[in-house]
Amino acid sequence: MNLDVVVCGVGGQGVVTLGRVVAGAALREGYDVRLLGQSGLSQVGAPVMVHLRIGAPAGPSPKVPLGAADVVIGLERMEALKLAPYLRQGGTALLSDEAVRPYEARFRPQRYPDRQCVEAAFSGERVLWIPALDLARRHGPPAYVGAVMAGALASVSNVVDRDQLVLALRAERPQEADAEVEAFFAGYEFLTGADD
C-alpha cells in the first residue's frame, strides 16, 4: 500500500515535526519512506511545505506529483490553498482552521481567504475542517496542532498504524510525551467521534 501526503503551514506550527512523526511511524512498520521538508528558515511564520511518500518502495520522486496526494494536511488556512493541486481525485484534505494573517491582511480582512474560498479551491473533493488550535490548547501549547493533525490522519488512513504514530510521536519529542499524545487522540476522536 502506498500513501502520499503533502503537509503545509507556517514556521512554528510543527509542520516538519508532523512529517517526521508520520514518516517515523511508517519506517517502524517496515515501509520505505521519503520525506522532503523545507526546513531551512527558522522564523516563526515562514511558509513551510513537506512532501511525504510511503510505500514499498516509496515513489521515486521526493516531491509528490500534482494530483497524486492521498491526503493533504493544512495547518494554516491561507497556506492550505497551496495544497489543492496536489490532492488526488477521491483524496482527503484535513485542514486546520487556524489563521496566521500576514501583515496586510491584519488591516484588510478581504485580503485573507475564508473557509468557502479554501473549499472552492479543492473543487468538490472531501475537505474536513479540524479545530486543531482549540484542541491543541486543551492539552498544551499551540505547537501541539501537529499532534492533533497526526491524530486526524490516523482516523482517515490506516496505511500507517495509529499506535505506531503514537510511538513515533513519543520518540520525536520525548520530553512532551503524555500531554501531546492526548492532543493526538483529541484529533483522532474529533473525526471518528469514538473514544476507543
Added chain:
Amino acid sequence: MSFDPGSSPAPSALLGVEACARGALEAGARLATGYPGTPATPAIEYLLAQATEHLSVEWAVNEKVALEVAAGHSWAGLRSFVALKMSGLNVASDALLSVATSGTVGGLVVYVGDDPGAYYGMVEQDSRLYARLAFLPMVEPGCEPDEARRMTCHAFDVSEAAGTPVLIRGTTTTAYTWGPVDLEPLERGCRTPRVPFDIDRYTKAGAARCRRQHRQALARMAEAARLLDPWNQEVLGHGDLGVIAPASVWGYVAEAVERLPGNERPHLLRIAVVHPLPEERILGLLSRCRRVLVVEELDPLIEERVRSLAAELPRPPRILGKRQGLTPEVGDLDPDAVSAALDHLLDREPQRRAPRRSANLPPSLAPRLLTFCPGCPHRSAYVALERAIARAGYRKDEVIVTGDIGCTILGMNPPHSLCRTEVAMGSSIAVAEGFVRAGVEAPVVAVIGDSTFFHAGIPPLLNAATKNVRLTVLVLDNHHAAMTGFQPSPTQHRPIPGAPAQPLSIEELARAARVRRVRKTLPYFTRRLSRVLATALRSPGVQVVVAEAPCVRRSTARVVIPYQVRPDRCVGSERCRPSCLEAVNCPALETNGGETEVWIDADRCLGCGLCAEACPRRAIRRRIRSRRRLP
C-alpha cells in the same frame, strides 16, 4: 500488518545532507568544518551531535577559512570534510582554485549545497561550474540518503587515491530528503600528521610551476573521474528516445518514466559524476537514439556538452532540453515538468491524474512577508532606529539604511521598511560607504548581525574607519546565526555545541580599528538605544552601536510574564493611529482584521513589552497572573 508496539527499534533515517556527513564519519574524517548556510548546515550539526574523540567538528568564522583549515589538515595527511552552501563556495573559491592545483594528501571532500528554486532566498547559482573552474571532480547523490552516505565515503578513498579534493553537490531537494540509511562502523585508524616540504606543489610563485600544477590537476581530475565512474548508470529501454539526467533530478525522471507503458520507456543515463562528464557512456547512449532529452536543473551544462558530443557522431541524434524550452532554466524541477516534456516528445496526451488546480495563491490575497519572532531583540532595535531617525530630525525615508544577510534583513519588511539593500555577507557596511562617497547628505546606517559581522564585516569596517567616513554601523548581536538555525556565533559565551572556546567582543574589535565612537546597549531598552543611535546619526566619523541580547529562540529566560490588552481601553487597530500592529507587527498580536479590538496570544507573547510602549492609549499591560514557565 502485524507488529509489536514498543519492541521494534526504529530503523535509522537521515537527511541526504546528514547522510553525507555520516559518510565522512564512516570514512574516518578527522576534521569537519564549515559555516552555516542552507542547505549544507545539517551536515556539521549532525557531526556536532555525534562528537567522537577522533573527529573535531567546528563552525569556522567563514567558508574561506574553513576550506583553508581543511586543506592544511589534509596536507598533513588526515581526512577532512567541509560543508558549505553555494554562496559559501563563492567566498571560499579563491582558496579552492589554489588548493585544487596543489591537490591533497589526506582525503578532502567538500559538500556544496545549491538551491534551485531559491527557497532560501539567494541567487540560483549552479555550483557545478566551480568544478569546471577549479579542475575538480564533482559527484552528486540522488534522493536516496543511503546513496549519499556511500558516495561520500567512497569520495574520500578517491580523493586520496587520485590526490585531488572531491566536490559533492547537494541541492535543496537532495539535501532535505529524509529516508532510511544503513549505518556502517566508523573507520578508526590513527594517522600521525606529516607536513610535506614540497614547494613545487604547495606554492605558486613561478609560471612554470603553475603550469605544471595545472597539468597535474587535470590528470588527477581524470583519474578521480575514472574511479568514480561506477556511480553513473544506464537503463536500457525501447525505441529511439533517450533521456540523460543528473542524479539530483533522477527521482523526477524515474517517476515520469514509470507512468509510461513499458514499450514506450526511453533509454536512460543517470549521471552521478557531474564533472567531468562520462563521455563514453554519453556517446554509448547517443549511438542508440535518434532523439535525446536532457533534464537538469539550472544551467544547461550537461545539455551543451551532450550536444557538442553528438555533433561528432556520423548520424547525430537530436538533443532536446532547455534550448527548445522543454524544461525551464529558472526554478527547480518536479515530476510533472519532466512528464510534460516526455509527453510532448512521445506525442502523448498529458498524463495528469487530476484536474489541474492552481498552485499559486491568488494575487488578491496578502503576501506572507516574513517578520521577526515574538520577543525578538531585532524588532526592538529597528523600532529604536525609527525613533532615533525622528529624534535626530529626519524623516524615515531620508535616512539610508543598508541591510545584511540574516534575520536582521527583515527590517526591510513592514512595519519597519528600513533596509534598502542586501548584497552578500558583510556588504551592508561597504555599500553604505558607497552611498556616503556618492555624496548622500543624510545619515547612512548599515545594519548587520554578529555572525555576518565576523564572517565578512570586518574588512569593510576597517575600510570605512581608515577613511573616517561618516557612517553608523548598527550590529545586532544575538550571539547566534539565527536565520540558519541558531548556530553559535563568535560572541557566544555559553558552552553549547560548536561555541567558540574563546568568545570575542565586537566593541573591542571596533575600538582596535579606531572607530570614533563605540556604544553597546540592550535593544529592549528602546529609549536608551534610540538616544544612542540619534547621537550616532548626528556625529561625524564611523560610529559603531552594538545592540546585544541573545536570540529569543535560544534565550535562557525560563519564566515569561506576557502582556494583555485591556478591552475597555483598546479602540481597535482600525481607529488607532499608529496602532500597535503598525508600530511593531508582532505575531503574538491578534486581530480579526480591523473591526474589533486587538488581543495578545498569551502562549506566544514573550513579554518584551514593545507593544505596550507603542500603544497610544496605554491599553496594554503585563499580566502577572498568567506568568508561564518555558520548557
